[in-house]
Amino acid sequence: MVQPISSLPVVDFARFMGGSSEDALETARHLFTACRDVGFAYLINTGIPQEQIDGMFDWSAKLFALPIETKLKAPHPPEGWFHRGYSGVGREQVSQMVFDPNELKSIRDGKFPDFKESFDIGNEQFGPLPNIWIPEVAFPGFKAYATNFYNICRAFQTSALFPALAMGMDLPIDFFLRYHEDGNNQLRLLHYPQALTSVFESGKKGRVGTHTDFGTATLLFQDDCGGLEVEHPSRPGEFMHVPPIPGTVLLNIGDLLMRWSNDTLKSTLHRVRAPPRRDGDNGNSGITKERYSIPYFMCVDQDKTVECLHGCFGPDKPKKYEPIKAGDYVNMRLDASY
């Protein structure tokens, strides 16, 4: 069942970055409660310039409109953990917590893959996982724009988002920064081609199947199509439409941070399907328009070990998880989705 509208919290970063110290603390606490109670929030006044977001969507549209031969000049490697370059429609099937190879194979054989194409970009400065670009002559200007946009997202992460989260949890302000020094994050351009609405209803085709994200947290930019659905915080199995709201960026918590926080912060199930019908739309057109979205996945440095955060355990809340090296955890999840 899907509810008509979302009631996600809205966190205003103007009050964190430009307000008094009381404003900053109040915003930080609000961010923390949103991450604890819902695991998803709309962020406003992030300082990420709207023109840059619009520009990245324009580049994304140009990229996916290129001939397939050009897109395949930057092919995503076969290894699931090597998240760089172009993946064509049907390449990836997001699965939820399934690691057994036989079980994965049966999911892949039995179900239609996600109906989308994507292009993954990492930190240009992160040596171990180099970017895979379409040659400059074939797509001039893209690399420079995307690299700059990546850096803009990272600047918000390090100068505002992570300090606010740390403050909201009574951790040292630079706490999360110390675990994200490599900047081994991933910017993903996504394109969901138009599709018959009936295929969503019959469940034959998904845009992105129900899943949680693996890492620390994700920023998500969406175009005006709609279709994102998030599990209701207190009614498991019920999903809410999370419509795009101009001027906002979505934030959601990932599995590693949920584990790190002893399940205090919530990594919430979400998926992408056909957008809700608009008033006056009787559904006769039968076609769901194409959609573009841009998630930016933030990940802990591969070699750092995370163990239960201070403040997230105590006599009535024992530690549930062993410490784990971030690289081991995330690679296990990525290998399961290709």
Ligand SMILES: O=C(O)CCC(=O)C(=O)O
């Ligand atoms: O396209 C979207 O809005 C969501 C994508 C998503 O959840 C993901 O890539 O993890």
Ligand SMILES: [Fe+2]
């Ligand atoms: Fe996701």
